[in-house]
Structure formats: C-alpha cells, structure tokens
Amino acid sequence: MTHLLGFVLACFWLLTTLALASPDRNVSSSVGVSKYSSSFLGGAVININQPQSPGKASVPAIRTVSAEWNVPWMKAPPDADLSNPNNRHKMAQWVGILGNACDDKNWSPFLQAGTATDIDENGITTAYAWVEWFPAGSHNIPSDAFTINPGDQIRVIVNVYTRTMGHVYMMNLRTGQEYEKDVIADSPQDPKFLICLGSGTAQFFQEWVIANDRAELPVFNNVTFANVEAVDRRGGRFDFNTETRDYWNMVDADRLVAVPEGINSNSFVVYSPEGSSWTPSEGDKL
Ligand SMILES: *[C@@H]1O[C@H](CO)[C@@H](O)[C@H](O)[C@H]1NC(C)=O
Numbered sequence: 001m002t003h004l005l006g007f008v009l010a011c012f013w014l015l016t017t018l019a020l021a022s023p024d025r026n027v028s029s030s031v032g033v034s035k036y037s038s039s040f041l042g043g044a045v046i047n048i049n050q051p052q053s054p055g056k057a058s059v060p061a062i063r064t065v066s067a068e069w070n071v072p073w074m075k076a077p078p079d080a081d082l083s084n085p086n087n088r089h090k091m092a093q094w095v096g097i098l099g100n101a102c103d104d105k106n107w108s109p110f111l112q113a114g115t116a117t118d119i120d121e122n123g124i125t126t127a128y129a130w131v132e133w134f135p136a137g138s139h140n141i142p143s144d145a146f147t148i149n150p151g152d153q154i155r156v157i158v159n160v161y162t163r164t165m166g167h168v169y170m171m172n173l174r175t176g177q178e179y180e181k182d183v184i185a186d187s188p189q190d191p192k193f194l195i196c197l198g199s200g201t202a203q204f205f206q207e208w209v210i211a212n213d214r215a216e217l218p219v220f221n222n223v224t225f226a227n228v229e230a231v232d233r234r235g236g237r238f239d240f241n242t243e244t245r246d247y248w249n250m251v252d253a254d255r256l257v258a259v260p261e262g263i264n265s266n267s268f269v270v271y272s273p274e275g276s277s278w279t280p281s282e283g284d285k286l
C-alpha cells in the first residue's frame with residue numbers, strides 16, 4: 001500500500017489551515033490489514049487502480065462511492081463546561097473520492113459529502129448534511145432541503161463524472177426524504193481543484209474537528225458504515241474483500257478516540273473506545 005503513504009489528507013472538511021497528515025504507518029497484526037493513524041480521521045479506504053493505462057486516462061479512476069450509516073449522538077464528559085465553545089465538539093461522517101497521481105504530492109482535491117453533528121451548550125447533539133469539493137470549504141445543505149437528526153440512517157452516493165464535475169445523492173432512510181445535486185468544483189478553472197488521475201481512493205470516514213489535543217473528549221455511540229461500495233470507471237465493483245483496503249485510527253493526545261473495526265465485506269463500525277458500550281437513552285435524544 002505504499003501509494004497510500006503519499007495519500008495526503010490535505011486540510012479536509014472545516015479545517016482552515018493546510019494540515020498535511022503524513023500518517024505514521026502502523027500495521028496491526030491482528031486484523032490483517034494496514035492501519036494508519038490520523039489526528040482527525042477514523043475509518044476505512046478502498047484503493048482502486050486506474051482502469052485505463054495511466055497516460056491515457058482522462059477521468060479519475062473511481063466513478064462512484066456509496067455507503068449507509070447511522071448519524072451518531074455525542075456525549076461530553078459529565079463535568080465539561082459546555083458554555084466554553086472549546087469544550088463542544090463537531091464530528092462528521094462522509095464518503096469521498098480522490099485520485100492519487102497528483103503533480104503535487106501534497107495536494108489532493110476530492111469530492112466528499114456526508115453528515116455532521118455538533119454538541120450545543122446544553123449537551124444536545126444536532127445534525128446537518130453537507131457537500132464539499134476540496135479545497136473549497138463545505139456547503140451545508142439547508143435543513144428544509146434535507147433534514148437529518150441523530151439516530152437517522154442515511155444513504156449517501158457520491159459520483160465523479162469528470163475532474164471537475166460530479167453528483168451527490170442522499171436519502172434519509174428513516175423519513176424517506178431525498179436530496180440530490182449536480183456538483184461542480186467551486187473553481188473549475190483552477191488546477192488545484194482538478195481531481196487527480198492515477199489510482200483512486202474511496203474514502204469512508206468519521207472526522208473529528210479537534211485542532212489540538214484535549215484533556216477531555218466526548219464520546220459517540222457506534223457509527224456503522226454499511227453497504228459500502230466503490231465503482232471504478234469501467235463499472236468494476238469493489239468492497240473490503242479486495243486486498244486494497246486500509247483502516248485508519250484516530251488518535252488524540254496518545255489516546256485512540258475513533259477506531260474502525262471490520263464487520264464483513266461491505267461494512268465496518270467506527271467506535272469510541274470509551275463510548276462503545278453507550279446506547280443513547282431517550283434523555284440523550286432530546
Ligand atoms: C505506532 O505504534 C507504535 C508502537 O506501538 C507507537 O509507539 C506509535 O505511537 C504508533 N504511532 C501512531 C501514529 O499511532
């Protein structure tokens with residue numbers, strides 16, 4: 001998986017500075033797949049070769065990435081002062097598509113879409129959906145166009161048609177509400193927005209906005225990504241049965257805070273080590 005070492009997690013969703021991950025590679029012998037660490041991402045990827053010879057390809061290797069997941073609740077430590085915004089948290093769940101043969105190895109534009117949750121000053125978790133064509137910022141989907149709440153089951157399909165054009169589909173499987181939109185890179189003339197050719201990476205992540213190590217962190221209930229699939233430019237279908245998957249652990253202040261664990265060929269769970277036995281009660285769902 002050496003090409004993943006060059007896989008740059010350039011300032012994803014919401015981070016305002018260009019934070020290059022340069023992840024340390026840690027191979028876990030127990031699960032039989034590569035494990036990487038990140039300070040803000042926990043999840044899984046599927047790597048797919050460019051189906052055409054690299055010199056001839058004109059569109060990114062991956063056409064479609066899709067998954068379903070439950071929108072989680074978060075819970076702050078009982079003594080956390082939530083009137084201090086630094087003690088509140090934002091967390092996102094998303095799927096994305098990027099290409100790896102970028103001229104600048106430190107720059108990987110990509111299309112991503114998913115959900116986000118916030119803890120407010122009363123400890124209540126709220127949720128919304130969003131779309132982002134990196135390096136532009138994320139665009140929130142207004143709640144009247146697509147309403148989600150913690151506990152909802154969401155299906156998201158992201159398509160990349162050309163290096164600057166794609167499509168996002170979302171469905172709230174609890175309410176039946178759908179949302180879809182053609183997406184164009186925010187600055188399609190700017191080479192920094194062109195999704196790269198070469199091998200592609202399908203991304204399935206939980207992302208946590210924790211800019212600095214925190215003494216106290218909230219927990220979240222298990223997020224299960226199901227019906228995970230990536231489709232290449234020729235219609236070839238890929239899941240975790242392929243040899244090209246990798247899992248990413250999220251580490252903060254030397255603690256594991258979001259850990260992926262494979263379930264079967266097309267699903268995995270991301271859990272919070274301190275919250276993995278938490279099943280939110282009605283009181284948490286206010
Ligand atoms: C990788 O594993 C080593 C040995 O267990 C550990 O010291 C190191 O902190 C780990 N690196 C990351 C980024 O998790």
Ligand SMILES: *[C@@H]1O[C@H](CO)[C@@H](O)[C@H](O)[C@H]1NC(C)=O
Pocket residue numbers: 222261269271276277278279
């Ligand atoms: C969450 O996932 C972890 C890891 O698979 C598992 O041990 C734990 O039982 C799960 N928690 C719940 C409430 O299902």
